[in-house]
Every structure is written in C-alpha cells, then in structure tokens.
Amino acid sequence: MERENNFSEENGEPMAKKIKTEWVKSxxxxxxxxxxxxxYEKNKGLGKQNQGRLEPIIAxxxxxxxxxxxxDECEVSLExxxxxxxxxxxxxxxxxxxxxxxLEITLDDLKDNITLGPPKRTIDDECLYCNSDILxxxxxxKSEFDKLNDSELRRARSRSNPFETIRSxxxxxxxxxxxxxxxxxxxxxxxxxxxxDGSSMLQNNELLYFADICAGPGGFSEYxxxxxxxxxxxxxxxxxxxxxxxxxxxxxxxxxxxxTYYGVRKDGNIYFKDNQDSFADYVLKHCESGVHFVMAxxxxxxxxxxxxxxxxxxxxxLCQCLMALKILRVNxxxxxxxxxxxxxxxxxxxxxxxxxxxxxxxxxxxSSRPANSERYLVCKxxxxxxxxxCKYLDHVNDILNLGKEDVLEIVNQQHIxxxxxxxxxxxxxxxxxxxNQIIGLKKIAAYCRNTQLKETRQSEIRKRCLELxxxxxxxxxxxxxxxxxxxxxxxxxxxxxxxxxxxxxxxxHTTECIQNNINSIYDWYFVPVGRAETSINACSMFLCKSKGxxxxxxxxxxxxxxxxxxxxxxxxxxxxxxxxEYTGEGRTQTRLCALHIIDAIMLGGIDIRRxxxxxxxxxxxxxxxxxxxxxxxxxxxxxxxxxxxxxKYLNNFFNDMRSHVLKDNSIRxxxxxxxxxxxxxxxxxxxxxxxxxxxxSSMSHSTHKLYYFNKQTKTSFYKNCMPNDILNTxxxxxxxxxxxxxxxxxxxxxxxxxxxxxxxxxxxxxxxxTKFIFNKEKN
Numbered sequence: 001m002e003r004e005n006n007f008s009e010e011n012g013e014p015m016a017k018k019i020k021t022e023w024v025k026s027x028x029x030x031x032x033x034x035x036x037x038x039x040y041e042k043n044k045g046l047g048k049q050n051q052g053r054l055e056p057i058i059a060x061x062x063x064x065x066x067x068x069x070x071x072d073e074c075e076v077s078l079e080x081x082x083x084x085x086x087x088x089x090x091x092x093x094x095x096x097x098x099x100x101x102x103l104e105i106t107l108d109d110l111k112d113n114i115t116l117g118p119p120k121r122t123i124d125d126e127c128l129y130c131n132s133d134i135l136x137x138x139x140x141x142k143s144e145f146d147k148l149n150d151s152e153l154r155r156a157r158s159r160s161n162p163f164e165t166i167r168s169x170x171x172x173x174x175x176x177x178x179x180x181x182x183x184x185x186x187x188x189x190x191x192x193x194x195x196x197d198g199s200s201m202l203q204n205n206e207l208l209y210f211a212d213i214c215a216g217p218g219g220f221s222e223y224x225x226x227x228x229x230x231x232x233x234x235x236x237x238x239x240x241x242x243x244x245x246x247x248x249x250x251x252x253x254x255x256x257x258x259x260t261y262y263g264v265r266k267d268g269n270i271y272f273k274d275n276q277d278s279f280a281d282y283v284l285k286h287c288e289s290g291v292h293f294v295m296a297x298x299x300x301x302x303x304x305x306x307x308x309x310x311x312x313x314x315x316x317x318l319c320q321c322l323m324a325l326k327i328l329r330v331n332x333x334x335x336x337x338x339x340x341x342x343x344x345x346x347x348x349x350x351x352x353x354x355x356x357x358x359x360x361x362x363x364x365x366x367s368s369r370p371a372n373s374e375r376y377l378v379c380k381x382x383x384x385x386x387x388x389x390c391k392y393l394d395h396v397n398d399i400l401n402l403g404k405e406d407v408l409e410i411v412n413q414q415h416i417x418x419x420x421x422x423x424x425x426x427x428x429x430x431x432x433x434x435x436n437q438i439i440g441l442k443k444i445a446a447y448c449r450n451t452q453l454k455e456t457r458q459s460e461i462r463k464r465c466l467e468l469x470x471x472x473x474x475x476x477x478x479x480x481x482x483x484x485x486x487x488x489x490x491x492x493x494x495x496x497x498x499x500x501x502x503x504x505x506x507x508x509h510t511t512e513c514i515q516n517n518i519n520s521i522y523d524w525y526f527v528p529v530g531r532a533e534t535s536i537n538a539c540s541m542f543l544c545k546s547k548g549x550x551x552x553x554x555x556x557x558x559x560x561x562x563x564x565x566x567x568x569x570x571x572x573x574x575x576x577x578x579x580x581e582y583t584g585e586g587r588t589q590t591r592l593c594a595l596h597i598i599d600a601i602m603l604g605g606i607d608i609r610r611x612x613x614x615x616x617x618x619x620x621x622x623x624x625x626x627x628x629x630x631x632x633x634x635x636x637x638x639x640x641x642x643x644x645x646x647x648k649y650l651n652n653f654f655n656d657m658r659s660h661v662l663k664d665n666s667i668r669x670x671x672x673x674x675x676x677x678x679x680x681x682x683x684x685x686x687x688x689x690x691x692x693x694x695x696x697s698s699m700s701h702s703t704h705k706l707y708y709f710n711k712q713t714k715t716s717f718y719k720n721c722m723p724n725d726i727l728n729t730x731x732x733x734x735x736x737x738x739x740x741x742x743x744x745x746x747x748x749x750x751x752x753x754x755x756x757x758x759x760x761x762x763x764x765x766x767x768x769x770t771k772f773i774f775n776k777e778k779n
Contacts, residue, residue, distance in 0.1 A: 094363040110392040115409035126342035130430035141441035156447035175219030181367040184469045208232040209291040214298030217246035225253025230626040236260040239268040257626040270319040280326040290329030296320035296336040310340035322393040334379040348411030362429045370440030487545040505743040519696035527642035530579035531683030539577045544568040569604035594638035612731035613690040617644040684745035
C-alpha cells in the first residue's frame, strides 16, 4: 500500500507540519524515546517495511455522557431566544398556607398509614400532585440534556441565567447567597424572628440560637453569622469528610460562635437515630427550650439519575424534617432544601410538617438556578406537642434503614386529598415551579446550540438583587492582615496611648480610701476577681486582631501571646483575667484555665466603649455565652463574663459564696459557675463607677427617688427630667470607668468571714465596707 503524499495541503497548511504538531501534542519525550529503541524512525511508518500510518492515533477524551468516541455533536444553529417567555419577579412571588388545626390522629393510626413495597425507580406516572403535561415536559427536557456536551452545557447555563453573576458574592459558596435571598423575601424571619403578634422572640439578652444540618461546607451559617455576628450561636451537623464544614473559610461571618457536633457515632450520618438523638441532646444542653430555627441543605450527587432525584433523596428529606422537630422550640422555624415533590412519600412528609407548624411555604428563590428542581420548604411557628410525629418518623426511618422493603407512602392519600386547601397549594406550587423549570431548561438548550446568545440583564439584575438582599456589591476576599499597631490605631483612635494601658487600679486599704473615692454607693458596681497566683493570672487588657491570635498586655508593658487557647472573635479588645476554675473537692479536684471578661471596648468588631457600664456588661455576657463551648469534646478552655454586682448588695454577694476544700486542703470561698458543677475562688473585688466623674447620684429624702448632681454646674436632676444634652454625658465610657477602678484584695478566708480577732490597721475588712454602705444608705 502506497503511503499518502506528505506534502498535500489541508486548509493551506502542509500536512507534514500538521502531523508533526499532533505528534508533539500526543506523546511525551519518554514515549518517543521508547519507540526509538524499538526501531522507530522519524517520518517513517510503524510497520516492518516502514508501511502504515505516519500520524499518531489521537487520544479521545470522554466529553459529556456520550459514548466513547461518539462524534455526533448537538446541532449548531443561530436560533434566537425570546426573553419575554421568562418572567422575572424582584422580589419573588410566593405564598403561605395556614394550618389552624392539629393532626387529630394517634401514633398507631399513623403507623397504619404506611404503605410498603418494592423500590420504585420511575417518576413519570406521578401525576396526582401536578399537571401530567408539566411533569412529562420536565422529564423530556432533562432527557434532552443527555445528548449535550457537559462543558458546553455549563457555559450555556452561565450565559443564560439572569442571576448567574451574583455567584457566591462575599461568601464561601452560593448557598449563603440563597439564604440571604430567602431571609429577605421572608421578611427576615430567620435573623429577626418574631411571634405572631409581631413582637421579637429575642428577649432578655437572649442569643439567636440556630442549627445547620447536612450543610457542609457551611454557607447557610456563614450568612447568619455575617448578619448577626456573635449575637447568634449555631450548632452544625454534617457528614465528616471532604464536604465537612470549612470554618477556616468563613470570611464574611466569624465562626467562633459556631459549634460542630457529629453525633455519638462521630461521623455526622443523619440516617441513624442515635446520631440524631445525641445531636438533639447536645443542642438542648445549651438552649433548653430549643433553637429558634433550623436550616437543612442536604443533597448528594445523582449524576445520570436526575429524573429520580426525589426518590433517591426521600430518606434525606425525612431525616432533616425529623431532626428539626427534635431540636426546634415552640414557635421556631424550619428551612429545608428539597427537589421534586411529586411522589406520595414526599407529599405525605410535607403534609405532616404542615400539621406541625402554623404556616408553611414552598418557594423557589431567584438565586436558585431556574432550570434545576431545587426548591425550599419554609415552616413557620412550630406547634407544641409534636412528639408523636417525631416518634412516627423515627419508626419510618427504622424501616428505611433495615432495607427489606421500601416505604412508598407515610400518610394515607385520602387524608391529603380531603384537605382541599393543602392539595390545591401543592398542585399549584408544582405546576408553577415546573413551568418555570421547563422554560429554564429550554433556554439552556437554545444557548447551547447558539453560542452567540447572551443574557444582557445579568449586570443590572445583580445590582438590584444585592440591594434587595442587603448584601454589599463586592467580591469575596480574605480578611486583611494588619499589624497590631495598625489595628489598635484604627480601633482606638485617640485612646491608643500607653498611659491608658498602663494605668493601675487604686487599691483600697482603709476606710479613708473608700470615703475619698466613693461619693455614692448607687453609682458603683463590682466584680469578683481572682487571687492572681501568678503574673499571668493578673487582670489585664486583651486583644484579638485576627483568628487564633489572642494577646495580653503584660506587666512588662507590651503585648504578648496568650499561651492558652481561647476561641475569641477577631477585632476584640477587652479587660479581663485568666483564672482557674475548679471541679470537685480535695485530692480529686481538677482545675482548668478560663478567661473571664470584665469589661470591653470592642467585641467582634462591635464598638461598645461609650455604652454605660451595665449595658457593656450585658453585651459581654452575651458575647461570652456565644463563644463558650462547655460541652465540647477536648475540654475547650471556658470563656465567661464576670457577673456585675451593685455595690449596695455586697452582702448578697458574700452570701452566694460557699466554702470549698482545695487540693492543698486549704478552705476558700467559691462562686458556683452556671450548671457545670464548677466554681471559681475570688481573691478580691474590683469596683467600677457607671457615672461620669463630673456627676454623682443621691437618694432624695423627700421623694425617695434617685437624682443626679453635676459637680461642675452645681445642678441636680431626676433622671426622667434631665435634658438630653446632659443625659448624653451622664454615663462613664470604658476609659473613664477603667481609669477610676478600685481594687479591694483580701488575703485569707478569716478576713472575708470576719473571724479574725487581731485587726491589722493597714487592712480593710468586710465589716468596714458593710458599715460604709449602711451609712451611705441611711444618710
């Protein structure tokens, strides 16, 4: 057989040159060396007589779902797309369905509703809850994609989706943007939860408690923490592995207020009851009433089986709803990602959730791509007494885990069909979302066939959506790394001076010291402080400028790293101390280092320095409660805020303390800490004045009301009659109260309990303070 002419031309290019290029592309130097050793000569055929082809066989790469080597490409055309077929609503249209009645059926009756059978692997006949034409058109449009190239599909999807350029905004992933979208369209029912009468659910300094399940890497939670910072506390449960929570990638919302737990099996598998129950127990230890809301974002790859994604996801649907019911408080809310909702199993599950909450909605946010099956179930105001539904869903889950038979129905269809309001809502939801999905699928196919098509509204829609959802129009970026000096300069401004940090408290040694420093007992508060066993345990300023970088202002007048690990939110500056917290008595006693916050300038980027002392203390309590993880495996170092006592209640403080035997057999008075069976041994008290130094308060003898006297102007006012310009200068800032702080240290138990017979003249005793307070109240 004669060789082909190496000098024929194709498209004006010499064939030999083209062959040479293909060789370079297709083979490595090692492959050519190996062929040379086997007798290959350049520009000669591979056969014994130099016959055969000269060009290499080009490696064929699989592209899309076509068979290997299949050359049939999608038909290229110049077809146009009519944008008027696609309706865009900003904000989206959606509706609620209200349930004013409970599910009047017993657990046994519910169990009788279960329909078992062999696994079902088709969905094209599920037309009871949607229009059959819509279902068939969805399945047909999805099937058309099997013929299209995957890379071309992705490019066409990006070009065709009007909302595509929003992407993940400032967050870890697109899930965070979806949560921002849903929170906005639902009137911020998640980040600002309210009762039916419109009043806030967050009362009495309460944190916003939430749970994020099946949600790695954590976009939903990053959004909540971006919006609420440390005023929220989250609990995360998800599968361990490559899709675990990526807390180190939370740039928009700091993750220190987020607590991950993976269940008793430590794997995060939500299908197992013991994992669910142990996570519920863990959450309820922190918030006895339950969380304010639960978010569920579970999903897994169903490549090649997209048409039956709903069937494959049924147990995930069920377990997410079940977990939410176990940890939600009464009037709590639930958000769950779902896909298609055509089968009796899915609709039965939605029906049960409809009965467990006052309102539900099935919505499709604009941030969810129009062509996919994704939608969200939103449940508002959980009803009481839903335990029997939990037990029933536990029972269904047990059957699914056994795997002997499949569960086809969990609610008798007659119950569903008899509730016309619910049935109409489900059918309309499926039809509306399905029709929009068909349009989205057709649009992608058209954009795939015509690569010249481009969605021109993306830029405008991005801007409008970000404004609507309250998100900044900028790209995600890692936090700026600042030097300690630059951070302090920006955070403190004119407060950033050494005299401020170096100021020491005035120690109280005598009654005269008290009289010289305290004008009114009504203006002063105190906190218990430790015994300062070492210089590390002394009260000092703390600074956290970035994650994992906690510094302490030491006795050597410089910032030094703290050797213990405390999970502190970046951009925090506060006054506190490292103390020992004890568990047990005597020789079996254990101790753990803890960080106790006394007062603060800035907490997690929130400047509180000019609030009054009691308000700063309230926020410090909230901040520490958000960060503290008392039940975390590994004995996380505790973070707490000091309890602020009014000076006039000094005796109550001493009455709260109990005697404890320490490991060295000494007896000390200790304060019990929360419900963790730990106690702290004070070594004195530190006093702070809440009123600016130009003022002091006194009790009126005639009206028995507190009034405030201005020492400069010699004027006095009752608080409710004080002009605003004077009221605004009444309370001391952090700096003012910090620089005037007083310290009373006691040296031994006898002194505190007034059992010392011999009085040293240079010491101030409890009875001296008590007498001073009594005389001030009397006068």
